[in-house]
Amino acid sequence: MKIELQGKLAIVTGSTLGIGLATAKGLAACGAKVVVNGRTQAKVDKAVAAIGAAVPGAQLLGVAADLASAEGCDKLVAAVxxxxxLVNNAGIFAPQEFFDTPDSQWQHFFDVNVMSGMRLSRAYLPAMAAKGWGxxxxxxxxxxxNIPEDMIHYGMTKTAVLALSRGLAKRMRESGVTVNAVLPGPTLSEGVEAMLAEEVAHSGKSIEEVGRDFVKVLRPSSIIGRLASCEEVANLxxxxCSEQASATTGAALRVDGGVVDSLV
Known part of the structure:
Protein backbone atom coordinates (compact mmCIF):
# COMPACT_ATOMS: atom_id res chain seq x y z
CA MET A 1 0.00 0.00 0.00
CA LYS A 2 1.32 3.40 -0.97
CA ILE A 3 -0.36 6.37 0.67
CA GLU A 4 -0.42 9.45 -1.54
CA LEU A 5 -1.54 12.77 -0.09
CA GLN A 6 -0.30 15.19 -2.74
CA GLY A 7 -2.58 18.21 -2.99
CA LYS A 8 -3.90 17.76 0.55
CA LEU A 9 -3.38 20.32 3.31
CA ALA A 10 -2.99 18.81 6.77
CA ILE A 11 -3.00 20.56 10.12
CA VAL A 12 -1.40 18.68 13.02
CA THR A 13 -1.90 20.45 16.32
CA GLY A 14 0.74 20.14 19.02
CA SER A 15 3.21 18.91 16.43
CA THR A 16 6.53 20.22 17.73
CA LEU A 17 7.28 17.05 19.73
CA GLY A 18 6.31 13.45 20.22
CA ILE A 19 3.41 11.81 18.40
CA GLY A 20 2.45 15.11 16.77
CA LEU A 21 5.89 15.64 15.30
CA ALA A 22 6.06 12.04 14.06
CA THR A 23 2.61 12.44 12.49
CA ALA A 24 3.55 15.71 10.76
CA LYS A 25 6.66 14.03 9.40
CA GLY A 26 4.67 11.00 8.20
CA LEU A 27 2.06 13.11 6.43
CA ALA A 28 4.76 15.24 4.79
CA ALA A 29 6.50 12.08 3.57
CA CYS A 30 3.23 11.11 1.85
CA GLY A 31 3.17 14.41 -0.02
CA ALA A 32 0.77 16.49 2.07
CA LYS A 33 1.45 20.13 2.80
CA VAL A 34 1.63 20.16 6.59
CA VAL A 35 0.86 22.92 9.06
CA VAL A 36 3.05 22.52 12.15
CA ASN A 37 1.61 23.99 15.32
CA GLY A 38 2.99 24.68 18.77
CA ARG A 39 2.70 27.28 21.50
CA THR A 40 5.90 29.18 20.70
CA GLN A 41 7.50 30.31 17.46
CA ALA A 42 10.87 28.93 18.53
CA LYS A 43 9.50 25.40 18.98
CA VAL A 44 7.55 25.61 15.73
CA ASP A 45 10.62 26.75 13.80
CA LYS A 46 12.69 23.92 15.29
CA ALA A 47 10.08 21.32 14.33
CA VAL A 48 9.73 22.68 10.80
CA ALA A 49 13.51 22.48 10.38
CA ALA A 50 13.59 18.90 11.70
CA ILE A 51 10.82 17.74 9.36
CA GLY A 52 12.42 19.54 6.43
CA ALA A 53 15.71 17.75 7.11
CA ALA A 54 14.01 14.36 7.37
CA VAL A 55 11.71 14.83 4.36
CA PRO A 56 13.54 16.72 1.59
CA GLY A 57 11.16 18.89 -0.39
CA ALA A 58 8.47 18.81 2.30
CA GLN A 59 5.86 21.56 2.06
CA LEU A 60 5.59 23.03 5.55
CA LEU A 61 3.96 25.98 7.25
CA GLY A 62 4.50 26.83 10.91
CA VAL A 63 1.84 28.52 13.03
CA ALA A 64 2.47 29.38 16.66
CA ALA A 65 -0.81 29.41 18.62
CA ASP A 66 -1.78 28.25 22.11
CA LEU A 67 -4.90 26.17 21.52
CA ALA A 68 -5.91 26.12 25.18
CA SER A 69 -8.03 29.21 24.50
CA ALA A 70 -10.63 30.23 21.95
CA GLU A 71 -8.32 33.09 20.95
CA GLY A 72 -5.50 30.66 20.17
CA CYS A 73 -7.79 28.49 18.04
CA ASP A 74 -9.02 31.60 16.22
CA LYS A 75 -5.40 32.56 15.52
CA LEU A 76 -4.73 29.19 13.84
CA VAL A 77 -7.94 29.38 11.78
CA ALA A 78 -7.11 32.93 10.69
CA ALA A 79 -3.68 31.78 9.51
CA VAL A 80 -5.05 28.64 7.80
CA LEU A 86 -7.14 17.89 10.76
CA VAL A 87 -5.25 15.93 13.39
CA ASN A 88 -6.35 17.09 16.83
CA ASN A 89 -3.22 15.98 18.64
CA ALA A 90 -2.65 18.87 21.08
CA GLY A 91 -2.91 17.53 24.60
CA ILE A 92 -1.39 17.44 28.05
CA PHE A 93 -1.05 14.80 30.76
CA ALA A 94 0.39 14.57 34.25
CA PRO A 95 -0.12 12.21 37.19
CA GLN A 96 -1.85 13.95 40.08
CA GLU A 97 -3.68 12.77 43.17
CA PHE A 98 -7.43 13.28 42.75
CA PHE A 99 -7.87 14.97 46.12
CA ASP A 100 -5.06 17.42 45.35
CA THR A 101 -6.32 18.41 41.89
CA PRO A 102 -8.03 21.82 41.96
CA ASP A 103 -10.87 22.98 39.73
CA SER A 104 -8.44 25.08 37.71
CA GLN A 105 -6.43 21.98 36.75
CA TRP A 106 -9.56 20.11 35.67
CA GLN A 107 -10.61 23.08 33.56
CA HIS A 108 -7.17 23.48 31.97
CA PHE A 109 -7.03 19.81 30.97
CA PHE A 110 -10.52 20.03 29.50
CA ASP A 111 -9.69 23.20 27.58
CA VAL A 112 -6.54 21.74 26.02
CA ASN A 113 -7.57 18.12 25.48
CA VAL A 114 -11.21 18.55 24.50
CA MET A 115 -12.16 22.13 23.65
CA SER A 116 -9.26 22.71 21.25
CA GLY A 117 -10.33 19.80 19.05
CA MET A 118 -13.99 20.78 19.31
CA ARG A 119 -13.33 24.38 18.27
CA LEU A 120 -11.10 23.46 15.34
CA SER A 121 -13.47 20.75 14.12
CA ARG A 122 -16.33 23.23 14.22
CA ALA A 123 -14.24 25.65 12.18
CA TYR A 124 -12.94 23.24 9.53
CA LEU A 125 -15.59 20.55 9.03
CA PRO A 126 -18.16 22.59 7.04
CA ALA A 127 -15.71 23.33 4.21
CA MET A 128 -14.57 19.70 4.15
CA ALA A 129 -18.18 18.62 3.74
CA ALA A 130 -18.73 21.18 0.98
CA LYS A 131 -15.76 19.66 -0.93
CA GLY A 132 -16.96 16.12 -0.29
CA TRP A 133 -13.68 14.96 1.26
CA GLY A 134 -11.96 15.36 4.60
CA ASN A 146 -8.87 2.29 31.52
CA ILE A 147 -9.15 5.43 33.66
CA PRO A 148 -5.86 5.62 35.61
CA GLU A 149 -6.37 6.29 39.30
CA ASP A 150 -3.40 8.65 39.34
CA MET A 151 -4.69 10.63 36.31
CA ILE A 152 -8.48 10.68 36.65
CA HIS A 153 -8.63 14.24 35.31
CA TYR A 154 -6.69 13.16 32.20
CA GLY A 155 -8.70 9.98 31.62
CA MET A 156 -11.94 11.96 31.82
CA THR A 157 -10.85 14.25 28.99
CA LYS A 158 -9.88 11.33 26.77
CA THR A 159 -13.26 9.67 27.33
CA ALA A 160 -14.85 12.97 26.29
CA VAL A 161 -12.73 12.96 23.14
CA LEU A 162 -14.16 9.56 22.17
CA ALA A 163 -17.69 10.87 22.59
CA LEU A 164 -16.90 13.96 20.53
CA SER A 165 -15.26 11.94 17.76
CA ARG A 166 -18.09 9.42 17.52
CA GLY A 167 -20.76 12.11 17.57
CA LEU A 168 -19.05 14.16 14.86
CA ALA A 169 -18.68 11.08 12.66
CA LYS A 170 -22.47 10.66 12.82
CA ARG A 171 -23.01 14.36 12.18
CA MET A 172 -20.87 14.12 9.03
CA ARG A 173 -22.57 10.99 7.70
CA GLU A 174 -22.50 10.47 3.91
CA SER A 175 -20.45 13.65 3.41
CA GLY A 176 -17.16 12.08 2.34
CA VAL A 177 -15.63 13.29 5.61
CA THR A 178 -14.45 10.73 8.15
CA VAL A 179 -13.93 11.36 11.85
CA ASN A 180 -12.02 8.90 14.00
CA ALA A 181 -10.08 8.64 17.24
CA VAL A 182 -6.71 6.97 17.58
CA LEU A 183 -5.94 5.56 21.02
CA PRO A 184 -2.25 5.20 21.87
CA GLY A 185 -1.05 3.25 24.85
CA PRO A 186 2.15 4.04 26.76
CA THR A 187 4.39 5.73 24.20
CA LEU A 188 7.99 6.89 24.38
CA SER A 189 7.31 10.57 23.78
CA GLU A 190 9.39 13.36 25.25
CA GLY A 191 6.75 13.82 27.94
CA VAL A 192 6.94 10.20 29.06
CA GLU A 193 10.73 10.29 28.85
CA ALA A 194 10.74 13.31 31.18
CA MET A 195 8.36 11.53 33.55
CA LEU A 196 10.72 8.54 33.73
CA ALA A 197 13.97 10.55 33.81
CA GLU A 198 14.39 10.33 37.58
CA GLU A 199 14.11 6.54 37.53
CA VAL A 200 16.59 6.35 34.63
CA ALA A 201 19.10 8.43 36.62
CA HIS A 202 18.49 6.49 39.83
CA SER A 203 18.58 2.98 38.33
CA GLY A 204 21.29 3.41 35.74
CA LYS A 205 19.05 1.60 33.26
CA SER A 206 18.30 2.81 29.74
CA ILE A 207 15.06 4.62 29.01
CA GLU A 208 13.88 1.55 27.09
CA GLU A 209 14.52 -0.71 30.10
CA VAL A 210 12.79 1.68 32.49
CA GLY A 211 9.94 1.94 30.00
CA ARG A 212 9.51 -1.83 30.01
CA ASP A 213 9.47 -1.83 33.82
CA PHE A 214 6.88 0.96 33.80
CA VAL A 215 4.64 -0.94 31.41
CA LYS A 216 4.90 -4.24 33.31
CA VAL A 217 4.02 -2.59 36.63
CA LEU A 218 1.44 0.02 35.61
CA ARG A 219 0.05 -1.49 32.39
CA PRO A 220 0.47 -5.23 33.03
CA SER A 221 -2.16 -6.12 30.43
CA SER A 222 0.16 -4.85 27.66
CA ILE A 223 0.81 -7.58 25.13
CA ILE A 224 3.95 -6.04 23.62
CA GLY A 225 5.35 -5.39 27.11
CA ARG A 226 7.09 -2.14 26.17
CA LEU A 227 6.53 1.48 25.27
CA ALA A 228 5.47 2.08 21.68
CA SER A 229 7.46 4.53 19.59
CA CYS A 230 5.92 7.78 18.39
CA GLU A 231 6.41 6.56 14.82
CA GLU A 232 4.39 3.41 15.50
CA VAL A 233 1.46 5.54 16.64
CA ALA A 234 1.91 8.01 13.77
CA ASN A 235 1.72 5.18 11.22
CA LEU A 236 -1.88 4.48 12.21
CA CYS A 241 -5.90 10.25 7.06
CA SER A 242 -5.53 8.42 3.74
CA GLU A 243 -7.84 7.77 0.84
CA GLN A 244 -7.52 4.07 1.64
CA ALA A 245 -9.27 4.61 4.99
CA SER A 246 -12.44 5.96 3.36
CA ALA A 247 -14.72 3.35 4.96
CA THR A 248 -13.31 3.84 8.45
CA THR A 249 -15.25 6.42 10.46
CA GLY A 250 -16.69 6.74 13.93
CA ALA A 251 -14.01 4.34 15.13
CA ALA A 252 -11.80 4.20 18.18
CA LEU A 253 -8.62 2.77 16.66
CA ARG A 254 -6.29 1.30 19.24
CA VAL A 255 -2.51 1.38 18.94
CA ASP A 256 -2.11 0.54 22.61
CA GLY A 257 0.09 -2.54 22.46
CA GLY A 258 -2.88 -4.62 23.61
CA VAL A 259 -3.28 -2.81 26.95
CA VAL A 260 -7.08 -2.67 26.65
CA ASP A 261 -8.19 -6.24 27.38
CA SER A 262 -11.16 -6.32 25.04
CA LEU A 263 -12.19 -8.20 21.90
CA VAL A 264 -13.42 -4.97 20.24
Missing part, protein backbone atom coordinates in the same frame (compact mmCIF):
# COMPACT_ATOMS: atom_id res chain seq x y z
CA UNK A 81 -8.74 29.15 6.90
CA UNK A 82 -9.32 25.68 5.43
CA UNK A 83 -7.73 22.23 5.39
CA UNK A 84 -8.31 18.72 4.09
CA UNK A 85 -6.92 16.88 7.12
CA UNK A 135 -10.27 13.59 7.46
CA UNK A 136 -10.44 14.48 11.15
CA UNK A 137 -8.47 12.45 13.67
CA UNK A 138 -8.64 12.95 17.42
CA UNK A 139 -5.87 11.65 19.67
CA UNK A 140 -7.50 9.66 22.42
CA UNK A 141 -5.76 7.25 24.77
CA UNK A 142 -6.19 3.83 26.27
CA UNK A 143 -6.73 5.89 29.44
CA UNK A 144 -10.13 6.80 28.01
CA UNK A 145 -11.17 3.19 28.62
CA UNK A 237 -2.76 8.17 12.19
CA UNK A 238 -1.34 8.62 8.70
CA UNK A 239 -3.30 5.64 7.43
CA UNK A 240 -6.48 7.02 8.99
Missing amino acids: PACDI RVVFLGSESAL IVYT
Whole structure:
Protein backbone atom coordinates (compact mmCIF):
# COMPACT_ATOMS: atom_id res chain seq x y z
CA MET A 1 0.00 0.00 0.00
CA LYS A 2 1.32 3.40 -0.97
CA ILE A 3 -0.36 6.37 0.67
CA GLU A 4 -0.42 9.45 -1.54
CA LEU A 5 -1.54 12.77 -0.09
CA GLN A 6 -0.30 15.19 -2.74
CA GLY A 7 -2.58 18.21 -2.99
CA LYS A 8 -3.90 17.76 0.55
CA LEU A 9 -3.38 20.32 3.31
CA ALA A 10 -2.99 18.81 6.77
CA ILE A 11 -3.00 20.56 10.12
CA VAL A 12 -1.40 18.68 13.02
CA THR A 13 -1.90 20.45 16.32
CA GLY A 14 0.74 20.14 19.02
CA SER A 15 3.21 18.91 16.43
CA THR A 16 6.53 20.22 17.73
CA LEU A 17 7.28 17.05 19.73
CA GLY A 18 6.31 13.45 20.22
CA ILE A 19 3.41 11.81 18.40
CA GLY A 20 2.45 15.11 16.77
CA LEU A 21 5.89 15.64 15.30
CA ALA A 22 6.06 12.04 14.06
CA THR A 23 2.61 12.44 12.49
CA ALA A 24 3.55 15.71 10.76
CA LYS A 25 6.66 14.03 9.40
CA GLY A 26 4.67 11.00 8.20
CA LEU A 27 2.06 13.11 6.43
CA ALA A 28 4.76 15.24 4.79
CA ALA A 29 6.50 12.08 3.57
CA CYS A 30 3.23 11.11 1.85
CA GLY A 31 3.17 14.41 -0.02
CA ALA A 32 0.77 16.49 2.07
CA LYS A 33 1.45 20.13 2.80
CA VAL A 34 1.63 20.16 6.59
CA VAL A 35 0.86 22.92 9.06
CA VAL A 36 3.05 22.52 12.15
CA ASN A 37 1.61 23.99 15.32
CA GLY A 38 2.99 24.68 18.77
CA ARG A 39 2.70 27.28 21.50
CA THR A 40 5.90 29.18 20.70
CA GLN A 41 7.50 30.31 17.46
CA ALA A 42 10.87 28.93 18.53
CA LYS A 43 9.50 25.40 18.98
CA VAL A 44 7.55 25.61 15.73
CA ASP A 45 10.62 26.75 13.80
CA LYS A 46 12.69 23.92 15.29
CA ALA A 47 10.08 21.32 14.33
CA VAL A 48 9.73 22.68 10.80
CA ALA A 49 13.51 22.48 10.38
CA ALA A 50 13.59 18.90 11.70
CA ILE A 51 10.82 17.74 9.36
CA GLY A 52 12.42 19.54 6.43
CA ALA A 53 15.71 17.75 7.11
CA ALA A 54 14.01 14.36 7.37
CA VAL A 55 11.71 14.83 4.36
CA PRO A 56 13.54 16.72 1.59
CA GLY A 57 11.16 18.89 -0.39
CA ALA A 58 8.47 18.81 2.30
CA GLN A 59 5.86 21.56 2.06
CA LEU A 60 5.59 23.03 5.55
CA LEU A 61 3.96 25.98 7.25
CA GLY A 62 4.50 26.83 10.91
CA VAL A 63 1.84 28.52 13.03
CA ALA A 64 2.47 29.38 16.66
CA ALA A 65 -0.81 29.41 18.62
CA ASP A 66 -1.78 28.25 22.11
CA LEU A 67 -4.90 26.17 21.52
CA ALA A 68 -5.91 26.12 25.18
CA SER A 69 -8.03 29.21 24.50
CA ALA A 70 -10.63 30.23 21.95
CA GLU A 71 -8.32 33.09 20.95
CA GLY A 72 -5.50 30.66 20.17
CA CYS A 73 -7.79 28.49 18.04
CA ASP A 74 -9.02 31.60 16.22
CA LYS A 75 -5.40 32.56 15.52
CA LEU A 76 -4.73 29.19 13.84
CA VAL A 77 -7.94 29.38 11.78
CA ALA A 78 -7.11 32.93 10.69
CA ALA A 79 -3.68 31.78 9.51
CA VAL A 80 -5.05 28.64 7.80
CA PRO A 81 -8.74 29.15 6.90
CA ALA A 82 -9.32 25.68 5.43
CA CYS A 83 -7.73 22.23 5.39
CA ASP A 84 -8.31 18.72 4.09
CA ILE A 85 -6.92 16.88 7.12
CA LEU A 86 -7.14 17.89 10.76
CA VAL A 87 -5.25 15.93 13.39
CA ASN A 88 -6.35 17.09 16.83
CA ASN A 89 -3.22 15.98 18.64
CA ALA A 90 -2.65 18.87 21.08
CA GLY A 91 -2.91 17.53 24.60
CA ILE A 92 -1.39 17.44 28.05
CA PHE A 93 -1.05 14.80 30.76
CA ALA A 94 0.39 14.57 34.25
CA PRO A 95 -0.12 12.21 37.19
CA GLN A 96 -1.85 13.95 40.08
CA GLU A 97 -3.68 12.77 43.17
CA PHE A 98 -7.43 13.28 42.75
CA PHE A 99 -7.87 14.97 46.12
CA ASP A 100 -5.06 17.42 45.35
CA THR A 101 -6.32 18.41 41.89
CA PRO A 102 -8.03 21.82 41.96
CA ASP A 103 -10.87 22.98 39.73
CA SER A 104 -8.44 25.08 37.71
CA GLN A 105 -6.43 21.98 36.75
CA TRP A 106 -9.56 20.11 35.67
CA GLN A 107 -10.61 23.08 33.56
CA HIS A 108 -7.17 23.48 31.97
CA PHE A 109 -7.03 19.81 30.97
CA PHE A 110 -10.52 20.03 29.50
CA ASP A 111 -9.69 23.20 27.58
CA VAL A 112 -6.54 21.74 26.02
CA ASN A 113 -7.57 18.12 25.48
CA VAL A 114 -11.21 18.55 24.50
CA MET A 115 -12.16 22.13 23.65
CA SER A 116 -9.26 22.71 21.25
CA GLY A 117 -10.33 19.80 19.05
CA MET A 118 -13.99 20.78 19.31
CA ARG A 119 -13.33 24.38 18.27
CA LEU A 120 -11.10 23.46 15.34
CA SER A 121 -13.47 20.75 14.12
CA ARG A 122 -16.33 23.23 14.22
CA ALA A 123 -14.24 25.65 12.18
CA TYR A 124 -12.94 23.24 9.53
CA LEU A 125 -15.59 20.55 9.03
CA PRO A 126 -18.16 22.59 7.04
CA ALA A 127 -15.71 23.33 4.21
CA MET A 128 -14.57 19.70 4.15
CA ALA A 129 -18.18 18.62 3.74
CA ALA A 130 -18.73 21.18 0.98
CA LYS A 131 -15.76 19.66 -0.93
CA GLY A 132 -16.96 16.12 -0.29
CA TRP A 133 -13.68 14.96 1.26
CA GLY A 134 -11.96 15.36 4.60
CA ARG A 135 -10.27 13.59 7.46
CA VAL A 136 -10.44 14.48 11.15
CA VAL A 137 -8.47 12.45 13.67
CA PHE A 138 -8.64 12.95 17.42
CA LEU A 139 -5.87 11.65 19.67
CA GLY A 140 -7.50 9.66 22.42
CA SER A 141 -5.76 7.25 24.77
CA GLU A 142 -6.19 3.83 26.27
CA SER A 143 -6.73 5.89 29.44
CA ALA A 144 -10.13 6.80 28.01
CA LEU A 145 -11.17 3.19 28.62
CA ASN A 146 -8.87 2.29 31.52
CA ILE A 147 -9.15 5.43 33.66
CA PRO A 148 -5.86 5.62 35.61
CA GLU A 149 -6.37 6.29 39.30
CA ASP A 150 -3.40 8.65 39.34
CA MET A 151 -4.69 10.63 36.31
CA ILE A 152 -8.48 10.68 36.65
CA HIS A 153 -8.63 14.24 35.31
CA TYR A 154 -6.69 13.16 32.20
CA GLY A 155 -8.70 9.98 31.62
CA MET A 156 -11.94 11.96 31.82
CA THR A 157 -10.85 14.25 28.99
CA LYS A 158 -9.88 11.33 26.77
CA THR A 159 -13.26 9.67 27.33
CA ALA A 160 -14.85 12.97 26.29
CA VAL A 161 -12.73 12.96 23.14
CA LEU A 162 -14.16 9.56 22.17
CA ALA A 163 -17.69 10.87 22.59
CA LEU A 164 -16.90 13.96 20.53
CA SER A 165 -15.26 11.94 17.76
CA ARG A 166 -18.09 9.42 17.52
CA GLY A 167 -20.76 12.11 17.57
CA LEU A 168 -19.05 14.16 14.86
CA ALA A 169 -18.68 11.08 12.66
CA LYS A 170 -22.47 10.66 12.82
CA ARG A 171 -23.01 14.36 12.18
CA MET A 172 -20.87 14.12 9.03
CA ARG A 173 -22.57 10.99 7.70
CA GLU A 174 -22.50 10.47 3.91
CA SER A 175 -20.45 13.65 3.41
CA GLY A 176 -17.16 12.08 2.34
CA VAL A 177 -15.63 13.29 5.61
CA THR A 178 -14.45 10.73 8.15
CA VAL A 179 -13.93 11.36 11.85
CA ASN A 180 -12.02 8.90 14.00
CA ALA A 181 -10.08 8.64 17.24
CA VAL A 182 -6.71 6.97 17.58
CA LEU A 183 -5.94 5.56 21.02
CA PRO A 184 -2.25 5.20 21.87
CA GLY A 185 -1.05 3.25 24.85
CA PRO A 186 2.15 4.04 26.76
CA THR A 187 4.39 5.73 24.20
CA LEU A 188 7.99 6.89 24.38
CA SER A 189 7.31 10.57 23.78
CA GLU A 190 9.39 13.36 25.25
CA GLY A 191 6.75 13.82 27.94
CA VAL A 192 6.94 10.20 29.06
CA GLU A 193 10.73 10.29 28.85
CA ALA A 194 10.74 13.31 31.18
CA MET A 195 8.36 11.53 33.55
CA LEU A 196 10.72 8.54 33.73
CA ALA A 197 13.97 10.55 33.81
CA GLU A 198 14.39 10.33 37.58
CA GLU A 199 14.11 6.54 37.53
CA VAL A 200 16.59 6.35 34.63
CA ALA A 201 19.10 8.43 36.62
CA HIS A 202 18.49 6.49 39.83
CA SER A 203 18.58 2.98 38.33
CA GLY A 204 21.29 3.41 35.74
CA LYS A 205 19.05 1.60 33.26
CA SER A 206 18.30 2.81 29.74
CA ILE A 207 15.06 4.62 29.01
CA GLU A 208 13.88 1.55 27.09
CA GLU A 209 14.52 -0.71 30.10
CA VAL A 210 12.79 1.68 32.49
CA GLY A 211 9.94 1.94 30.00
CA ARG A 212 9.51 -1.83 30.01
CA ASP A 213 9.47 -1.83 33.82
CA PHE A 214 6.88 0.96 33.80
CA VAL A 215 4.64 -0.94 31.41
CA LYS A 216 4.90 -4.24 33.31
CA VAL A 217 4.02 -2.59 36.63
CA LEU A 218 1.44 0.02 35.61
CA ARG A 219 0.05 -1.49 32.39
CA PRO A 220 0.47 -5.23 33.03
CA SER A 221 -2.16 -6.12 30.43
CA SER A 222 0.16 -4.85 27.66
CA ILE A 223 0.81 -7.58 25.13
CA ILE A 224 3.95 -6.04 23.62
CA GLY A 225 5.35 -5.39 27.11
CA ARG A 226 7.09 -2.14 26.17
CA LEU A 227 6.53 1.48 25.27
CA ALA A 228 5.47 2.08 21.68
CA SER A 229 7.46 4.53 19.59
CA CYS A 230 5.92 7.78 18.39
CA GLU A 231 6.41 6.56 14.82
CA GLU A 232 4.39 3.41 15.50
CA VAL A 233 1.46 5.54 16.64
CA ALA A 234 1.91 8.01 13.77
CA ASN A 235 1.72 5.18 11.22
CA LEU A 236 -1.88 4.48 12.21
CA ILE A 237 -2.76 8.17 12.19
CA VAL A 238 -1.34 8.62 8.70
CA TYR A 239 -3.30 5.64 7.43
CA THR A 240 -6.48 7.02 8.99
CA CYS A 241 -5.90 10.25 7.06
CA SER A 242 -5.53 8.42 3.74
CA GLU A 243 -7.84 7.77 0.84
CA GLN A 244 -7.52 4.07 1.64
CA ALA A 245 -9.27 4.61 4.99
CA SER A 246 -12.44 5.96 3.36
CA ALA A 247 -14.72 3.35 4.96
CA THR A 248 -13.31 3.84 8.45
CA THR A 249 -15.25 6.42 10.46
CA GLY A 250 -16.69 6.74 13.93
CA ALA A 251 -14.01 4.34 15.13
CA ALA A 252 -11.80 4.20 18.18
CA LEU A 253 -8.62 2.77 16.66
CA ARG A 254 -6.29 1.30 19.24
CA VAL A 255 -2.51 1.38 18.94
CA ASP A 256 -2.11 0.54 22.61
CA GLY A 257 0.09 -2.54 22.46
CA GLY A 258 -2.88 -4.62 23.61
CA VAL A 259 -3.28 -2.81 26.95
CA VAL A 260 -7.08 -2.67 26.65
CA ASP A 261 -8.19 -6.24 27.38
CA SER A 262 -11.16 -6.32 25.04
CA LEU A 263 -12.19 -8.20 21.90
CA VAL A 264 -13.42 -4.97 20.24
